Amino acid sequence: MKQYDHPPIEDFDLIAVLHALADPYRLSVVRKLAIAQPQPCAPLQGGRPKSSTSHHFMVLRKAGVVYTEIIGTTHMNRLRDAELNSRFPGLLEAVLKAVEKEPLEGCENVPR
Amino acid sequence: MKQYDHPPIEDFDLIAVLHALADPYRLSVVRKLAIAQPQPCAPLQGGRPKSSTSHHFMVLRKAGVVYTEIIGTTHMNRLRDAELNSRFPGLLEAVLKAVEKEPLEGCENVPR
DNA sequence: TCAATAGTTCGAATATAGTCGAACTATTGA
DNA sequence: TCAATAGTTCGACTATATTCGAACTATTGA
Known part of the structure; x- marks a missing residue:
């Protein structure tokens, strides 16, 4: 079961992370x-072709934002939130908080 | 004394801010x-031509990261840190903290 | 009034990023 | 073994960003 390479924490680059999130x-x-973690790529596609989705996941993985584990035919994705937070404390949290009131396609009916 | 337009806080866009910082x-x-605030553009050029510097300052201004006041012939720049923090709490702080140990050209000899 | 200063604007060139269809790979389940 | 599934890779195209020189504008100080 082949797996992806993921950068170690010490190789995280702030510019790459900011770019990935931008x-x-x-x-x-x-x-x-x-x-909700972890999730396969499919439900996160949002109408885009698979090749675009794949490209964006690669950007997220290379920056260290997402960890992808290959399980059978599905690629399970989770945030590297703890690692990100240890390297760039408060960053991901601040970003998520910054948009928490903005609508998120596919989550319109989530009660608050 | 003509001045720049700066976006109001409520028009700040996280994607634009992240892109500006990335x-x-x-x-x-x-x-x-x-x-050190405020500063004119000149000492911040870092060897680049003025037109490039000008472009980058425009990106920073449009995102709401920098406020530029025209005073005579110099354009004095300051961070809109308080406004940024009120709109995106903790974001700028996390970004600055994330790179505080990295060398900053032109500041190599700043004692810690 | 005129030269110097500080920075902008323009336009062209280059580089980087995003998008997409088509072909491909690996794994599973029948 | 073979079709279906999930996602990748490739290559071409488009869009967006960055870079830079040259010409320009506004202000100041002599």
């Missing part, structure tokens, strides 16, 4: 994973 | 302003 689609993925 | 040169400007 895209509406990728930010929505991060928000959804923050609500 | 560039090495712009992040260095933000770090330098966090150390």
Whole structure:
């Protein structure tokens, strides 16, 4: 069962993390994973072709934002929130909090 | 004395702020302003041509990261840190903290 | 009034990123 | 063994960003 390479914490680069988060689609993925983890890619596609989704997940993985475990045919994604927080304390939390009141496609009916 | 338009807090957009910060040169400007405010553009150029500097300052201003006041012939820049913090609590602080141990060109000899 | 200063604007060139269809790979379950 | 599933890779295209020189504007101080 082949797995992805994920950067170790000490290789996390702030510019790469900020860039990874500075895209509406990728930010929505991060928000959804923050609500429910882990998740396969499929339910997070949001109407996009698989190749685009795959590209964005690669950006998230390379930055260290997402960890993907291959289980059978599905790729299970989770946030590397603890690692991110140990390297860049408060960053992910601040980002998630910054958009928590904004609508999140696919989660319109989630009660608060 | 003509002045710039700066977006009001309620128009701040997280994606734009993250994008503004996700560039090495712009992040260095933000770090330098966090150390000493306000400053004109000139000492922050870092060897770049003026047109590039001007472009990056425009990105920072449009995102709401930097406030520029025109005083005579110099454009004095400061961080909109309080406003940023009221809109996106903890974000700027987390970003600055994330890189505080990294070298900052032009500040190599600052004692700690 | 005029030169110097500080920074902008323009336009073109280059680089980086995002999008998408089509072909591909690995795994599972029948 | 074979079809279905989940996602990747490739290559081409488009869009967005960055870079830079050159010409420009506004203000000041001599």
